[in-house]
Amino acid sequence: MAACQLFSAPRPLRSLAFLLALAPVLVFSACENEVRKSDAELGLNPQQASGRRVFDSYCARCHRAYSSRDLQGPSLQGMFRKPYLSSGLPANDDRAGDIIRYGRSKMPGYGQVLDQQQLADLLAYLHTL
Ligand code: HEC
Structure with missing residues:
Protein backbone atom coordinates (compact mmCIF):
# COMPACT_ATOMS: atom_id res chain seq x y z
CA MET A 1 0.00 0.00 0.00
CA ALA A 2 1.26 3.46 -0.86
CA ALA A 3 0.85 4.81 2.67
CA CYS A 4 2.85 1.94 4.17
CA GLN A 5 5.58 2.30 1.59
CA LEU A 6 5.79 5.96 2.51
CA PHE A 7 6.67 5.12 6.08
CA SER A 8 9.42 2.74 5.04
CA ALA A 9 10.91 5.49 2.87
CA PRO A 10 14.17 7.15 3.95
CA ARG A 11 13.85 9.58 6.82
CA PRO A 12 14.13 12.92 4.92
CA LEU A 13 11.41 11.77 2.56
CA ARG A 14 9.19 10.79 5.46
CA SER A 15 9.45 14.18 7.15
CA LEU A 16 8.84 15.88 3.83
CA ALA A 17 5.66 13.86 3.39
CA PHE A 18 4.63 14.76 6.92
CA LEU A 19 5.16 18.46 6.29
CA LEU A 20 3.26 18.30 3.02
CA ALA A 21 0.36 16.60 4.74
CA LEU A 22 0.38 19.24 7.47
CA ALA A 23 0.77 22.29 5.24
CA PRO A 24 -2.91 22.82 4.38
CA VAL A 25 -3.82 22.51 8.06
CA LEU A 26 -1.23 25.09 9.05
CA VAL A 27 -2.20 27.49 6.30
CA PHE A 28 -5.86 27.07 7.09
CA SER A 29 -5.52 27.73 10.80
CA ALA A 30 -3.30 30.74 10.13
CA CYS A 31 -6.05 32.25 7.99
CA GLU A 32 -8.85 31.49 10.39
CA ASN A 33 -7.11 32.78 13.49
CA GLU A 34 -5.75 36.06 12.23
CA VAL A 35 -3.53 37.37 14.96
CA ARG A 36 -5.47 40.06 16.73
CA LYS A 37 -3.56 43.31 16.86
CA SER A 38 -3.75 45.52 19.92
CA ASP A 39 -5.32 48.97 19.75
CA ALA A 40 -1.83 50.45 20.06
CA GLU A 41 -0.49 48.36 17.18
CA LEU A 42 -3.36 49.63 15.07
CA GLY A 43 -2.60 53.19 16.19
CA LEU A 44 -6.15 53.75 17.46
C1 HEC B 1 -26.62 39.66 11.18
C2 HEC B 1 -25.49 40.11 10.41
C3 HEC B 1 -25.09 41.56 10.48
C4 HEC B 1 -24.74 42.30 11.59
C5 HEC B 1 -24.74 41.86 13.05
C6 HEC B 1 -24.31 43.59 11.09
N1 HEC B 1 -24.42 43.62 9.74
FE1 HEC B 1 -23.88 45.15 8.53
N2 HEC B 1 -24.60 44.16 6.92
C7 HEC B 1 -25.08 42.88 6.92
C8 HEC B 1 -25.52 42.55 5.58
C9 HEC B 1 -26.13 41.21 5.15
C10 HEC B 1 -25.28 43.68 4.79
C11 HEC B 1 -25.60 43.86 3.29
C12 HEC B 1 -26.95 44.53 3.20
C13 HEC B 1 -27.36 44.74 1.77
O1 HEC B 1 -27.82 43.77 1.16
O2 HEC B 1 -27.21 45.87 1.27
C14 HEC B 1 -24.69 44.68 5.65
C15 HEC B 1 -24.29 45.93 5.22
C16 HEC B 1 -23.57 46.82 6.00
C17 HEC B 1 -22.97 48.04 5.51
C18 HEC B 1 -23.00 48.52 4.08
C19 HEC B 1 -21.80 47.87 3.44
C20 HEC B 1 -21.73 48.06 1.95
O3 HEC B 1 -20.60 47.91 1.45
O4 HEC B 1 -22.75 48.33 1.31
C21 HEC B 1 -22.34 48.63 6.56
C22 HEC B 1 -21.57 49.95 6.55
C23 HEC B 1 -22.56 47.79 7.70
N3 HEC B 1 -23.31 46.69 7.32
C24 HEC B 1 -22.07 48.05 8.95
C25 HEC B 1 -22.39 47.31 10.09
C26 HEC B 1 -22.01 47.69 11.42
C27 HEC B 1 -21.17 48.90 11.77
C28 HEC B 1 -22.54 46.74 12.25
C29 HEC B 1 -22.50 46.71 13.77
C30 HEC B 1 -23.18 47.80 14.44
C31 HEC B 1 -23.22 45.75 11.43
N4 HEC B 1 -23.11 46.13 10.12
C32 HEC B 1 -23.85 44.61 11.91
C33 HEC B 1 -25.15 42.04 8.01
C34 HEC B 1 -24.89 42.42 9.32
Missing part, protein backbone atom coordinates in the same frame (compact mmCIF):
# COMPACT_ATOMS: atom_id res chain seq x y z
CA ASN A 45 -6.93 56.83 19.54
CA PRO A 46 -9.27 56.39 22.56
CA GLN A 47 -12.42 57.15 20.58
CA GLN A 48 -11.49 54.75 17.80
CA ALA A 49 -10.57 52.10 20.37
CA SER A 50 -14.00 52.34 22.01
CA GLY A 51 -15.55 52.17 18.54
CA ARG A 52 -13.63 48.94 18.06
CA ARG A 53 -15.31 47.52 21.20
CA VAL A 54 -18.70 48.40 19.74
CA PHE A 55 -17.71 46.75 16.47
CA ASP A 56 -16.52 43.62 18.26
CA SER A 57 -19.75 43.37 20.25
CA TYR A 58 -22.28 44.08 17.53
CA CYS A 59 -20.75 43.83 14.07
CA ALA A 60 -17.85 41.38 13.99
CA ARG A 61 -20.05 38.30 13.75
CA CYS A 62 -21.18 39.46 10.31
CA HIS A 63 -18.42 41.73 9.02
CA ARG A 64 -14.66 41.38 8.77
CA ALA A 65 -12.60 44.49 9.47
CA TYR A 66 -9.14 43.33 8.43
CA SER A 67 -9.84 40.99 5.56
CA SER A 68 -11.54 41.58 2.25
CA ARG A 69 -13.48 38.35 2.58
CA ASP A 70 -17.20 38.63 3.18
CA LEU A 71 -18.82 36.98 6.17
CA GLN A 72 -22.62 37.23 6.53
CA GLY A 73 -22.28 40.82 5.35
CA PRO A 74 -19.72 42.47 3.09
CA SER A 75 -16.18 43.06 4.33
CA LEU A 76 -15.83 46.53 5.82
CA GLN A 77 -12.10 46.70 5.19
CA GLY A 78 -11.28 50.05 3.62
CA MET A 79 -14.97 50.99 3.45
CA PHE A 80 -14.33 54.73 3.69
CA ARG A 81 -11.36 54.63 1.33
CA LYS A 82 -13.54 53.96 -1.66
CA PRO A 83 -16.11 56.45 -3.01
CA TYR A 84 -18.96 53.91 -2.84
CA LEU A 85 -20.06 51.12 -0.53
CA SER A 86 -20.58 47.71 -2.11
CA SER A 87 -24.30 48.51 -2.19
CA GLY A 88 -23.52 51.49 -4.47
CA LEU A 89 -24.36 54.11 -1.83
CA PRO A 90 -21.78 56.86 -1.30
CA ALA A 91 -19.26 55.88 1.39
CA ASN A 92 -19.81 58.69 3.90
CA ASP A 93 -20.85 58.99 7.56
CA ASP A 94 -24.45 59.86 6.68
CA ARG A 95 -25.10 56.83 4.51
CA ALA A 96 -23.10 54.41 6.66
CA GLY A 97 -24.75 55.87 9.78
CA ASP A 98 -28.20 55.28 8.27
CA ILE A 99 -27.36 51.65 7.48
CA ILE A 100 -26.13 51.14 11.03
CA ARG A 101 -29.17 52.91 12.56
CA TYR A 102 -31.90 51.46 10.38
CA GLY A 103 -30.36 48.26 9.00
CA ARG A 104 -30.58 47.02 5.44
CA SER A 105 -32.02 43.76 4.08
CA LYS A 106 -30.52 41.02 6.31
CA MET A 107 -28.71 43.47 8.55
CA PRO A 108 -30.58 44.53 11.70
CA GLY A 109 -30.71 48.21 12.69
CA TYR A 110 -28.84 49.41 15.77
CA GLY A 111 -30.62 52.75 16.30
CA GLN A 112 -32.29 51.40 19.45
CA VAL A 113 -29.20 49.63 20.71
CA LEU A 114 -26.37 52.14 20.33
CA ASP A 115 -26.39 55.64 21.79
CA GLN A 116 -25.07 58.72 19.95
CA GLN A 117 -21.62 58.37 21.48
CA GLN A 118 -21.27 54.70 20.58
CA LEU A 119 -22.37 55.42 17.03
CA ALA A 120 -19.86 58.27 16.70
CA ASP A 121 -17.09 56.07 18.14
CA LEU A 122 -18.04 53.24 15.79
CA LEU A 123 -17.87 55.51 12.74
CA ALA A 124 -14.52 56.88 13.92
CA TYR A 125 -13.24 53.31 14.11
CA LEU A 126 -14.64 52.33 10.71
CA HIS A 127 -12.65 55.23 9.22
CA THR A 128 -9.44 53.52 10.37
CA LEU A 129 -10.14 50.36 8.35
Whole structure:
Protein backbone atom coordinates (compact mmCIF):
# COMPACT_ATOMS: atom_id res chain seq x y z
CA MET A 1 0.00 0.00 0.00
CA ALA A 2 1.26 3.46 -0.86
CA ALA A 3 0.85 4.81 2.67
CA CYS A 4 2.85 1.94 4.17
CA GLN A 5 5.58 2.30 1.59
CA LEU A 6 5.79 5.96 2.51
CA PHE A 7 6.67 5.12 6.08
CA SER A 8 9.42 2.74 5.04
CA ALA A 9 10.91 5.49 2.87
CA PRO A 10 14.17 7.15 3.95
CA ARG A 11 13.85 9.58 6.82
CA PRO A 12 14.13 12.92 4.92
CA LEU A 13 11.41 11.77 2.56
CA ARG A 14 9.19 10.79 5.46
CA SER A 15 9.45 14.18 7.15
CA LEU A 16 8.84 15.88 3.83
CA ALA A 17 5.66 13.86 3.39
CA PHE A 18 4.63 14.76 6.92
CA LEU A 19 5.16 18.46 6.29
CA LEU A 20 3.26 18.30 3.02
CA ALA A 21 0.36 16.60 4.74
CA LEU A 22 0.38 19.24 7.47
CA ALA A 23 0.77 22.29 5.24
CA PRO A 24 -2.91 22.82 4.38
CA VAL A 25 -3.82 22.51 8.06
CA LEU A 26 -1.23 25.09 9.05
CA VAL A 27 -2.20 27.49 6.30
CA PHE A 28 -5.86 27.07 7.09
CA SER A 29 -5.52 27.73 10.80
CA ALA A 30 -3.30 30.74 10.13
CA CYS A 31 -6.05 32.25 7.99
CA GLU A 32 -8.85 31.49 10.39
CA ASN A 33 -7.11 32.78 13.49
CA GLU A 34 -5.75 36.06 12.23
CA VAL A 35 -3.53 37.37 14.96
CA ARG A 36 -5.47 40.06 16.73
CA LYS A 37 -3.56 43.31 16.86
CA SER A 38 -3.75 45.52 19.92
CA ASP A 39 -5.32 48.97 19.75
CA ALA A 40 -1.83 50.45 20.06
CA GLU A 41 -0.49 48.36 17.18
CA LEU A 42 -3.36 49.63 15.07
CA GLY A 43 -2.60 53.19 16.19
CA LEU A 44 -6.15 53.75 17.46
CA ASN A 45 -6.93 56.83 19.54
CA PRO A 46 -9.27 56.39 22.56
CA GLN A 47 -12.42 57.15 20.58
CA GLN A 48 -11.49 54.75 17.80
CA ALA A 49 -10.57 52.10 20.37
CA SER A 50 -14.00 52.34 22.01
CA GLY A 51 -15.55 52.17 18.54
CA ARG A 52 -13.63 48.94 18.06
CA ARG A 53 -15.31 47.52 21.20
CA VAL A 54 -18.70 48.40 19.74
CA PHE A 55 -17.71 46.75 16.47
CA ASP A 56 -16.52 43.62 18.26
CA SER A 57 -19.75 43.37 20.25
CA TYR A 58 -22.28 44.08 17.53
CA CYS A 59 -20.75 43.83 14.07
CA ALA A 60 -17.85 41.38 13.99
CA ARG A 61 -20.05 38.30 13.75
CA CYS A 62 -21.18 39.46 10.31
CA HIS A 63 -18.42 41.73 9.02
CA ARG A 64 -14.66 41.38 8.77
CA ALA A 65 -12.60 44.49 9.47
CA TYR A 66 -9.14 43.33 8.43
CA SER A 67 -9.84 40.99 5.56
CA SER A 68 -11.54 41.58 2.25
CA ARG A 69 -13.48 38.35 2.58
CA ASP A 70 -17.20 38.63 3.18
CA LEU A 71 -18.82 36.98 6.17
CA GLN A 72 -22.62 37.23 6.53
CA GLY A 73 -22.28 40.82 5.35
CA PRO A 74 -19.72 42.47 3.09
CA SER A 75 -16.18 43.06 4.33
CA LEU A 76 -15.83 46.53 5.82
CA GLN A 77 -12.10 46.70 5.19
CA GLY A 78 -11.28 50.05 3.62
CA MET A 79 -14.97 50.99 3.45
CA PHE A 80 -14.33 54.73 3.69
CA ARG A 81 -11.36 54.63 1.33
CA LYS A 82 -13.54 53.96 -1.66
CA PRO A 83 -16.11 56.45 -3.01
CA TYR A 84 -18.96 53.91 -2.84
CA LEU A 85 -20.06 51.12 -0.53
CA SER A 86 -20.58 47.71 -2.11
CA SER A 87 -24.30 48.51 -2.19
CA GLY A 88 -23.52 51.49 -4.47
CA LEU A 89 -24.36 54.11 -1.83
CA PRO A 90 -21.78 56.86 -1.30
CA ALA A 91 -19.26 55.88 1.39
CA ASN A 92 -19.81 58.69 3.90
CA ASP A 93 -20.85 58.99 7.56
CA ASP A 94 -24.45 59.86 6.68
CA ARG A 95 -25.10 56.83 4.51
CA ALA A 96 -23.10 54.41 6.66
CA GLY A 97 -24.75 55.87 9.78
CA ASP A 98 -28.20 55.28 8.27
CA ILE A 99 -27.36 51.65 7.48
CA ILE A 100 -26.13 51.14 11.03
CA ARG A 101 -29.17 52.91 12.56
CA TYR A 102 -31.90 51.46 10.38
CA GLY A 103 -30.36 48.26 9.00
CA ARG A 104 -30.58 47.02 5.44
CA SER A 105 -32.02 43.76 4.08
CA LYS A 106 -30.52 41.02 6.31
CA MET A 107 -28.71 43.47 8.55
CA PRO A 108 -30.58 44.53 11.70
CA GLY A 109 -30.71 48.21 12.69
CA TYR A 110 -28.84 49.41 15.77
CA GLY A 111 -30.62 52.75 16.30
CA GLN A 112 -32.29 51.40 19.45
CA VAL A 113 -29.20 49.63 20.71
CA LEU A 114 -26.37 52.14 20.33
CA ASP A 115 -26.39 55.64 21.79
CA GLN A 116 -25.07 58.72 19.95
CA GLN A 117 -21.62 58.37 21.48
CA GLN A 118 -21.27 54.70 20.58
CA LEU A 119 -22.37 55.42 17.03
CA ALA A 120 -19.86 58.27 16.70
CA ASP A 121 -17.09 56.07 18.14
CA LEU A 122 -18.04 53.24 15.79
CA LEU A 123 -17.87 55.51 12.74
CA ALA A 124 -14.52 56.88 13.92
CA TYR A 125 -13.24 53.31 14.11
CA LEU A 126 -14.64 52.33 10.71
CA HIS A 127 -12.65 55.23 9.22
CA THR A 128 -9.44 53.52 10.37
CA LEU A 129 -10.14 50.36 8.35
C1 HEC B 1 -26.62 39.66 11.18
C2 HEC B 1 -25.49 40.11 10.41
C3 HEC B 1 -25.09 41.56 10.48
C4 HEC B 1 -24.74 42.30 11.59
C5 HEC B 1 -24.74 41.86 13.05
C6 HEC B 1 -24.31 43.59 11.09
N1 HEC B 1 -24.42 43.62 9.74
FE1 HEC B 1 -23.88 45.15 8.53
N2 HEC B 1 -24.60 44.16 6.92
C7 HEC B 1 -25.08 42.88 6.92
C8 HEC B 1 -25.52 42.55 5.58
C9 HEC B 1 -26.13 41.21 5.15
C10 HEC B 1 -25.28 43.68 4.79
C11 HEC B 1 -25.60 43.86 3.29
C12 HEC B 1 -26.95 44.53 3.20
C13 HEC B 1 -27.36 44.74 1.77
O1 HEC B 1 -27.82 43.77 1.16
O2 HEC B 1 -27.21 45.87 1.27
C14 HEC B 1 -24.69 44.68 5.65
C15 HEC B 1 -24.29 45.93 5.22
C16 HEC B 1 -23.57 46.82 6.00
C17 HEC B 1 -22.97 48.04 5.51
C18 HEC B 1 -23.00 48.52 4.08
C19 HEC B 1 -21.80 47.87 3.44
C20 HEC B 1 -21.73 48.06 1.95
O3 HEC B 1 -20.60 47.91 1.45
O4 HEC B 1 -22.75 48.33 1.31
C21 HEC B 1 -22.34 48.63 6.56
C22 HEC B 1 -21.57 49.95 6.55
C23 HEC B 1 -22.56 47.79 7.70
N3 HEC B 1 -23.31 46.69 7.32
C24 HEC B 1 -22.07 48.05 8.95
C25 HEC B 1 -22.39 47.31 10.09
C26 HEC B 1 -22.01 47.69 11.42
C27 HEC B 1 -21.17 48.90 11.77
C28 HEC B 1 -22.54 46.74 12.25
C29 HEC B 1 -22.50 46.71 13.77
C30 HEC B 1 -23.18 47.80 14.44
C31 HEC B 1 -23.22 45.75 11.43
N4 HEC B 1 -23.11 46.13 10.12
C32 HEC B 1 -23.85 44.61 11.91
C33 HEC B 1 -25.15 42.04 8.01
C34 HEC B 1 -24.89 42.42 9.32
